[in-house]
Amino acid sequence: MxxxxxxxxxxxxxxxxxxxxxxxxxxxxxxxxxxxxxxxxxxxxxxxxxxxxxxxxxxxxxxxxxxxxxxxxxxxxxxxxxxxxxxxxxxxxxxxxxxxxxxxxxxxxxxxxxxxxxxxxxxxxxxxxxxxxxxxxxxxxxxxxxxxxxxxxxxxxxxxxxxxxxxxxxxxxxxxxxxxxxxxxxxxxxxxxxxxxxxxxxxxxxxxxxxxxxxxxxxxxxxxxxxxxxxxxxxxxxxxxxxxxxxxxxxxxxxxxxxxxxxxxxxxxxxxxxxxxxxGRGWVSRIIRQRRNRSRILDENILKLLYQVGELKENFTDAQSITELMQRRHLPQNSILKGLKKLQCEGFVSKQQNGWLLTEEGRIRGRRVVRLHRLWELYLTQYLELPSDHVHEDAETIEHIITPELEEKLMEELNYPALDPHQSKIPL
Amino acid sequence: MIIHVENPVVEVHDLTVSYDRKPVLWGVDLTLPAGALVGVIGPNGAGKSTLVKAIMDLLPTSSGYVRIFDKEIKEVRKKISYVPQRESVDWDFPASAFDVVLMGRYGSMGLFKRPGKADKEAAMLALEKVGMQSFANRQISQLSGGQQQRVFLARALAQNADIYFMDEPFAGVDIATEMAIIELLRIMREQGKTVVVVHHDLQSAVEYFDWIVLLNMRLVASGPTNQVLTQELLEKTYGGKLTVLTKVGDLLRKQEIPSREKQVK
Known part of the structure; x- marks a missing residue:
């Protein structure tokens, strides 16, 4: 010293x-x-x-x-x-x-x-x-x-x-x-x-x-x-x-x-x-970026899932239980729970006695993901002429990255479509 | 069919270029008129880029000479601008789009001098001309291929030259960029500039250029588009490999014989 x-x-x-x-x-x-x-x-x-x-x-x-x-x-x-x-x-x-x-x-x-x-x-x-x-x-x-x-x-x-x-x-x-x-x-x-x-x-x-x-x-x-x-x-x-x-x-x-x-x-x-x-270039910031992406994808998948269940039951006012959600889609239970809690803090879902409910913001965000998914499926079948059973996997990824500008362009090119290739309604 | 012009802006005489002793261009003889949009067309490996690089004095030539504005290239560098192939540089370089365009002013600035206000304005104007002003401060590795090509073009524009040589400016760019570039080239032609473009797409060549140079290891044709783009000349350019020519070139390389004997002076 x-x-x-x-x-x-x-x-x-x-x-x-x-x-x-x-x-x-x-x-x-x-x-x-x-x-x-x-x-x-x-x-x-x-x-x-x-x-x-x-x-x-x-x-x-x-x-x-x-x-x-x-x-x-x-x-x-x-x-x-x-x-x-x-x-x-x-x-x-x-x-x-x-x-x-x-x-x-x-x-x-x-x-x-x-x-x-x-x-x-x-x-x-x-x-x-x-x-x-x-x-x-x-x-x-x-x-x-x-x-x-x-x-x-x-x-x-x-x-x-x-x-x-x-x-x-x-x-x-x-x-x-x-x-x-x-x-x-x-x-x-x-x-x-x-x-x-x-x-x-x-x-x-x-x-x-x-x-x-x-x-x-x-x-x-x-x-x-x-x-x-x-x-x-x-x-x-x-x-x-x-x-x-x-x-x-x-x-x-x-x-x-x-x-x-x-x-x-x-x-x-x-x-x-x-x-x-x-x-930016460093290893830690890349890991953080990837983790943030993963967490956003999980959020969007949960919101999408809640929206789809609501859509199926034609009811957005009743809460959905975790078991019901798990039946529709296999996500690990603890990550669903973690994701739901995070979304609750951000005001996208609310916890009810018998399960989870989308808030107004949550419904809008979930609906957008569903819309992007179906739009992309339609785009692939129309522009790339892929058969309709080949497009789902791809849309699972693309739904998370499409920007609002691209969304606008997709809507325009597809001429504001009502149905996706599987005859599901494209929510507006 | 090789049409020569009076008072050419570019004159190439008996130009032979070799890589590692193997000639890739044999005895090219051509003249180009002023104020023309010239397309250099030919199949892969025809020596299109080689011709442009040899004219720019970037490659050693085995024989022949090039004159621009009836002068040696060294004397008229300031009047000539070159747009290299986009892939020829590493875009992961610490520079912004504006930095790259500013390089176009370096030639007229002189050594050691810093870019002044006029240089910066000229660079910004060039960026505007290619519709990239809002990307001025963007790091170049974050630009798309088409945007990178526009930056290269802007750099050449910032030079304010009289004759432009562009190596595959349409390669790997989006349709919007291609349209923007061709529009720009037409404006340049109207201002009396001569633009020579290496291009690989025959379809659009008819539309884009008013003078065509057909190349396949040797000059097949050079002249106004409507006279050159004939069935016969295109077959000569694209059909049938020149097997013997290639083999002779290989022999020259293997036996380490120069393609021209030493001139006794």
């Missing part, structure tokens, strides 16, 4: 810098990741992330220093080169893109690990810390590194704002972008470069192995909350920032912990919560 307060008081200048740096890195890669996701090239980021490792190692071997500029340059070159190789393989051979990505990812990463191991055994004292690139370490973001990487992160954010309209069109409809004279090749190159940069700065916090999660997970999670691209970018950035902050905290309080996996666990948790609880 003390550590928590110590960290979040931001009294330590070092903590402040590390936190700001991590937030910038994570949110910039989240924003760039949105465009990769919408362009359906999510996996490419993974390949680039792994391909960055040999670049970092080569830069170190050649220069002998851990100067962030040089390491960044090395990372950028091999990251970029991996994309060129993927494009080349896809265009010139029969290998499809997913296979090409898999190939490039493993070959580049393999070379990277090879180089890293040989550096570690070379006895060069300056090498300590290079392995941070594997799983990331936000707390190692200090001094010159921090400034360089933060500047790149800010540039990335600025670039996506400046080229927002171009990138959006590129992701939505590339062919059209070309026909209105957009330099599509150059824009593709731009997005690729942004992705590579996002990976290169992001690996400081997360490491190469888990970098793809930082690109894609916030974007995928943000998509669940909105239908507007600017809002999606903002949400992804905030989610990224939050996980970056969490990563900095973990890195600070538990230096022996690998930061990357922690950040990825946190952003994954956010994503899972989004998939579950986002309004």
């Amino acid at each position: 003390n550590e928590f307060l110590e960290f979040f008081s931001f009294a330590d200048a070092n903590v402040r810098f590390v936190t700001i740096g991590s937030i910038l890195l994570a949110s910039s890669s989240a924003v760039v990741g949105c465009f990769s996701l919408l362009r359906k090239r999510a996996l490419v980021g993974d390949a680039v992330a792994h391909a960055v490792l040999p670049g970092v190692c080569l830069a170190f071997i050649l220069s002998g220093t851990k100067n962030p500029f040089i390491l960044l340059l090395g990372a950028f070159i091999t990251g970029w080169f991996s994309l060129v190789v993927i494009d080349f393989i896809t265009a010139r051979t029969r290998i499809k893109e997913d296979t090409a990505i898999g190939l490039v990812l493993s070959v580049f990463f393999g070379i990277g690990i090879l180089l890293l191991t040989s550096i570690q055994h070379s006895g060069n004292a300056a090498q300590s810390g290079l392995d941070k690139f594997l799983f990331g370490k936000a707390a190692s973001l200090v001094g010159e590194d921090l400034i360089v990487f933060s500047v790149v992160a800010v540039l990335l954010l600025v670039a996506t704002i400046v080229f927002y309209k171009e990138l959006m069109l590129l992701c939505f409809d590339q062919a059209y972008a070309r026909t209105i004279g957009f330099p599509v090749r150059a824009l593709e190159l731009l997005l690729t470069t942004l992705t590579v940069f996002a990976v290169v700065v992001g690996i400081q916090a997360v490491g190469v192995v888990l970098m793809a999660a930082m690109l894609i997970t916030p974007a995928a999670a943000a998509r669940f909350w909105t239908e507007k691209l600017p809002v999606m970018l903002l949400i992804a950035a905030v989610m990224g920032a939050f996980s970056g902050l969490a990563g900095a905290f973990v890195s600070y309080t538990a230096p022996s912990m690998p930061t990357g996996p922690w950040i990825v666990l946190i952003i994954s948790l956010i994503a899972i919560l989004s998939f579950a609880f986002a309004p």
Whole structure:
């Protein structure tokens, strides 16, 4: 707890810098990741992330220093080169893109690990810390590194704002972008470069192995909350920032912990919560919607049943007992009871001594369902020329979804009919 | 029967297009008059969309050239508008109908510029023209197929071009949308625009278009509707597969031979 307060008081200048740096890195890669996701090239980021490792190692071997500029340059070159190789393989051979990505990812990463191991055994004292690139370490973001990487992160954010309209069109409809004279090749190159940069700065916090999660997970999670691209970018950035902050905290309080996996666990948790609880698209709201539909269908079926019994007896003033209702239609008794009680609260039925009675509103609603059912049966027999014994099942569903406008149209097209295909009266 | 016109708005010369070395369109030579409603007609796999895409410079060509307003397409992009097939994009994109129509203004806006008031007004006007103004803020995945097609059309209209290429705008739309679109096309023709439409229904083609291009891997005919839609030419277009042509194309692909020898310059 003390550590928590110590960290979040931001009294330590070092903590402040590390936190700001991590937030910038994570949110910039989240924003760039949105465009990769919408362009359906999510996996490419993974390949680039792994391909960055040999670049970092080569830069170190050649220069002998851990100067962030040089390491960044090395990372950028091999990251970029991996994309060129993927494009080349896809265009010139029969290998499809997913296979090409898999190939490039493993070959580049393999070379990277090879180089890293040989550096570690070379006895060069300056090498300590290079392995941070594997799983990331936000707390190692200090001094010159921090400034360089933060500047790149800010540039990335600025670039996506400046080229927002171009990138959006590129992701939505590339062919059209070309026909209105957009330099599509150059824009593709731009997005690729942004992705590579996002990976290169992001690996400081997360490491190469888990970098793809930082690109894609916030974007995928943000998509669940909105239908507007600017809002999606903002949400992804905030989610990224939050996980970056969490990563900095973990890195600070538990230096022996690998930061990357922690950040990825946190952003994954956010994503899972989004998939579950986002309004509209989320899993819970879909279940609620389905449940609400089921309950409405049950209500309407009960009202229909009461109406039909009344119709049969030509009497809407006497109450009907549950057993009578059950004889006409097999609904589970407890759901009928539950439904009736709910309808009672809503004022559609009233409970009498010897059973249940439709109120005026209940009768109108029940009558409408009966009407829609019979109208639809008639429509199917007339327009689809289905035999009259084939239409009941279908009408059982359709009666619950027809809107008042469609009802009006049905009545009109069927010329305000009096009888359904089974010679039952269509109540008006 | 291929009728050529003086001062054509579109001129296609000896155009051959291949996919993976297999030619799907062989040596197309045609000219189109200004102010015409042109229907590109042919069976499935005839290369109708390919022709339009090649004219728009969306596909590499194996031979030949295209000139529009007697210029190279790159010089006249702003005067040309393209309506891709509806299925060519993912409609589950976070954008509203208005956002998509606004894309029609991007070409004239220039890079990095934000859409201004005039652009937004033009986009709204285009939505009105297709009867979709009340759906401006609707998310595009929630639109019906016909409505999505109208949005695409509105995007092209927002461009204010002189010549329009539309790839199957009537595919999978309701009859009300089809009528609305054809009405719009007629108004555009009256304003002197040229509209080229890829279409698959012969019945309505007679009614809709005043110039017909019949295609089946090669150009069968191009000319005024009443001269082109003859029994003989239709049989040539639809009847009998060009088995040898297909087989030769397959051979070119298998043996990796380019369909044209390299020109010595």
